[in-house]
Amino acid sequence: MHDVLRIPPAPESPLSSAVRIRARDGVLLAADVYLPAVGEETDALPGDTILIRLPYDKSGVYCFIPLVAEYFTRHGYRVVAQDVRGKFRSEGDALLFVNEVDDGYDTIEWITQQSWSNGRVAMWGDSYYGYTQWAAAASGHPALKAISPRVTGTRLGEPVRRDDTARTRRVEWGVTYMYPLTQFFENDALHWEPDWSRRDFAAQAEEFIDQMGRRGLSYDQWYPHQVLLPRFPQGSPFAGRSVPTLHTIGWWDNCAPLSWADVETIRRHPNWDAHHYLRIEPIDHESFRLDEEPIDRVMERSEEQIRALLPRTLDPTLEFFEVFVRGKGSATAIPRVTWSLAGTNEMRESSTWPPEGARSVTRYATAAGELSDVRPDSVTTRQWTHDPDDLVPSSAPDAFAFLLALPDEAPVGERADVLRFDGPVLEADVDLAGPVTARVRVSSDGPVMDCFIRLLDVAPDGSALRIARGQLQLHDAAVAETLQIDLGQIGYRLRTGHRLRIHVSSSDYPEFLPQPGTGADPWAWGDTRTNLQTLVIGGESAFSLTLTVLEGNLP
Structure with a gap:
């Protein structure tokens, strides 16, 4: 038997209103709507919305979305935080990646029809909820005005293709097949670890499935008979309408190769490259920094520590959205590349990457x-x-x-x-x-x-x-x-x-x-x-x- 910790959805934030958004196939997607406090006349008018679509519980402590939403609303934005299909309070199958294009489009369409929306939408988020931004952009919805994906990639989580006949391939991550057995097995998150000393991982996966009494759709599409369902129905996510992008990469992010692969692809698509902005920070996937103070180098951050983290995490996005969502200021004032010289605590700016003179x-x-x-x-x-x-x-x-x-x-x-x-x-x-x-x-x-x-x-x-x-x-x-x-x-x-x-x-x-x-x-x-x-x-x-x-x- 495996020790399995089940994480159900956390209580919804009292600062939000719970809604259900109907996707085109009738599935109801759970979301929380956060509106700015009405302190000025403009706060009561329809305004710009930031959409966050994630599989890690829109109300949970891990991603602290209620605190993120509170920060964004203080800057006058409406915020919609949504559990993706099949996760936590949302209906549908827990099938990772493949529904995010259509569900992103349908959610943006719903936002534009609300009385508090002015029809302009932006998106923000890390990892999988960075991926959902690429997917929504690929949907081509005209209301999506800007995105701010962090530590992610369009091929996030994709396993090595076992039918590839090339002599060289990627080396498979240990987490690849575990992710659909933990985060995408069912609505709740299921935290468990295999016995890493045994290494018969497929057998341990079947033991876990037997223990749960049902199979997981996300795992079964990948193993043992690999089926890689298309995550971008129209082909390349960069084939269609482009969206201004603030693209954040971490020097020590283990997913950084996926981010850099997207950078290279974008360079071959001039319409995307024209308003693609890089921000490269001395962080890993969980946003720990090389220069982190020892007191902050803890996995379980306190609310005080999270609130202190928000300005450095969210302010670059807010500055970007001021230009591309609210139309304030000029795009020429935004550096094309903002990057850290790790080991110096410096942030530098350049017009290209690598910088001129390298x-x-x-x-x-x-x-x-x-x-x-x-x-x-x-x-x-x-x-x-x-x-x-x-x-x-x-x-x-x-x-x-x-x-x-x-x-x-x-x-x-x-x-x-x-x-x-x-x-x-x-x-x-x-x-x-x-x-x-x-x-x-x-x-x-x-x-x-x-x-x-x-x-x-x-x-x-x-x-x-x-x-x-x-x-x-x-x-x-x-x-x-x-x-x-x-x-x-x-x-x-x-x-x-x-x-x-x-x-x-x-x-x-x-x-x-x-x-x-x-x-x-x-x-x-x-x-x-x-x-x-x-x-x-x-x-x-x-x-x-x-x-x-x-x-x-x-x-």
Whole structure:
């Protein structure tokens, strides 16, 4: 038996009015309407509305939407907070992602017909309730004037396609199949953890399903017979009408690769790119900051702490909506990119990303375990083992709250199954701003190989902070292949006396599903086998790291 904590809907806020919004198929979607207190004559007139559509309980403590709504209404906005279809008080099937385009359209249409609405709607939210903004924008409703998605992506939560015949694929997150077994199994949230030491996850999922006495539609669409239902019926979410977007990405958000993928797609759609604004902050998925005060580095924030968090979280959105929703001010006054130089507590502005003046710098791994500006001529190899019974542990207990733990990753580099490469000590500060990529030629004596690359900032005391990372899966791994691994984007100051370090490994567990070594499905597990992995050093296929430097010089 699994210990399951059921989280039902919290009491609705006394500041709101509960309504039911009928979708086109008759399903009733539960929402709370918050209106500004009538202190001035203009407050009683129809006004602008901010819509928040989420699966985590519109009234619950986790997302503190009532406090968010109170903050927005103090600025004169009407707020509609809605449980998405099948969640908490809303009717319908708990089927993640696929109904959000139509339900978003229908909800916006309902808002425009209310006496307190002037017909202008904006949207705000994080993660899944950032995704619902992309979906509503894709619906093409003309009343949607601006969106402010944070730490999210249009392909949020999508599992790796098992019918993909390409030699390289994404490495599957450990949370992918757990999400539909917890947050999207039924109306209530069901919190439970598998026994991560067993690793027969598919069997444990079936045990949980038997325990609940019914199957979950969201899980069954993905496993064991994968069906990826279209989440954007019209194709690309950026194919149609564009919406002004304030797009917030966190340097340490584990979902940041999804955000950056959308940035690249938007650049290929001029109508979207014309009013796409980036904001890049030193945060993780749960909005913990690198420079968080120790007293605030707690998972269960008090109401006082949440209220203190709201201005830094919501004020950039309010400033953006003043221009694009209320028509006050000029869009030219809003910087196209606002970004943090992590490690300095600075927010900077630029017209492009990467900023003008940034340049690429490449460093090469050596057989001696160093990072050099000279590519070794001679070809050698470094090898390590991947033992499914002794996996490289994930450094943070919760991948979504990496900066809550703020782990020292130096001990990971002491393991025999992790290759380590160190750069020289810096004699002056160096500012990094832009993409980081690794080029590796690898192979394995097993059929499938996962290759994890981690870039670390090592302090003089020996502690190591992860500042970039990437991973890729190689199939038919007995045949060597050169991989280009995207480590994401970075805005970070390396301090004098620090050094860069790279870790190379084949697991990061339980954040990512580990390979059993046999090529079998890692969710189902089964028999295991230790693999010997090989990395090429030097020559034309040299292991290299390319960074983007804005200021200073890497030795």
